[in-house]
Amino acid sequence: MINVSITNGCNQDAAEQFNEGADTYVRVCDVAGANLMVFSEERCIVVVRVEGEETLRTVIESDQSYQFPCGEVLKVKRSRSFMAKDGFLALFGASRPASRPGEDLSTHFVVEIRQTRSGAPLEASYNFRLLSDQAFDQRFAGYLSARVVDEPKPVFTRDARPITCLANDTKCLACGSVITDCIAGCENGDCPTVTATANLKATGNVALSAADKAGEKGGDKGKPRGDN
Numbered sequence: 001m002i003n004v005s006i007t008n009g010c011n012q013d014a015a016e017q018f019n020e021g022a023d024t025y026v027r028v029c030d031v032a033g034a035n036l037m038v039f040s041e042e043r044c045i046v047v048v049r050v051e052g053e054e055t056l057r058t059v060i061e062s063d064q065s066y067q068f069p070c071g072e073v074l075k076v077k078r079s080r081s082f083m084a085k086d087g088f089l090a091l092f093g094a095s096r097p098a099s100r101p102g103e104d105l106s107t108h109f110v111v112e113i114r115q116t117r118s119g120a121p122l123e124a125s126y127n128f129r130l131l132s133d134q135a136f137d138q139r140f141a142g143y144l145s146a147r148v149v150d151e152p153k154p155v156f157t158r159d160a161r162p163i164t165c166l167a168n169d170t171k172c173l174a175c176g177s178v179i180t181d182c183i184a185g186c187e188n189g190d191c192p193t194v195t196a197t198a199n200l201k202a203t204g205n206v207a208l209s210a211a212d213k214a215g216e217k218g219g220d221k222g223k224p225r226g227d228n
Contacts, residue, residue: 003039027136032071039065047112074105
């Protein structure tokens with residue numbers, strides 16, 4: 001198991017974070033005061049890259065947590081053109097204004113976890129983006145709104161009729177007549193379903209009537225006759 005996270009966020013020890021695609025966004029108010037925490041069950045190599053430049057490569061032992069100050073591993077290396085400008089200003093006794101603490105620290109970096117043996121493949125890669133308190137809230141709000149799916153809300157009626165019946169757009173599948181009462185069903189006298197239902201009811205009534213008559217006759221035979 002490998003665990004890579006950022007500690008010392010804005011309001012608590014463990015910084016808030018969420019994943020969006022291949023990026024991990026972290027809420028960090030003070031980049032210089034934050035730490036990169038790495039834990040691995042196996043011995044491995046930790047590599048940190050800032051703007052393509054390798055700023056950290058170290059071996060960590062198994063089942064131990066290591067913390068690396070972001071103020072050290074996230075330093076942005078000045079380009080040659082930037083350094084040449086400083087040298088040109090120094091010739092005329094001028095200098096660039098001193099940068100504030102954390103100003104030269106990158107907020108976008110990649111952490112790679114590799115095995116210690118030579119030629120071993122990459123175990124894991126983490127693409128971190130450190131955001132300020134307000135920027136994190138805005139990014140997280142956009143992330144949530146993009147994931148919300150608008151689902152149709154149920155409409156409840158006073159009886160058991162489906163909502164489609166309220167618009168009177170329900171039609172009988174047999175005859176195509178409009179059904180005004182979904183509980184009663186189709187009321188078209190010429191509808192095959194209505195005719196079939198009526199025939200079933202009539203057949204049932206005839207059967208019940210015949211059964212009743214048979215019962216009455218059977219009852220008369222069972223009664224004792226009176227003396228003449």
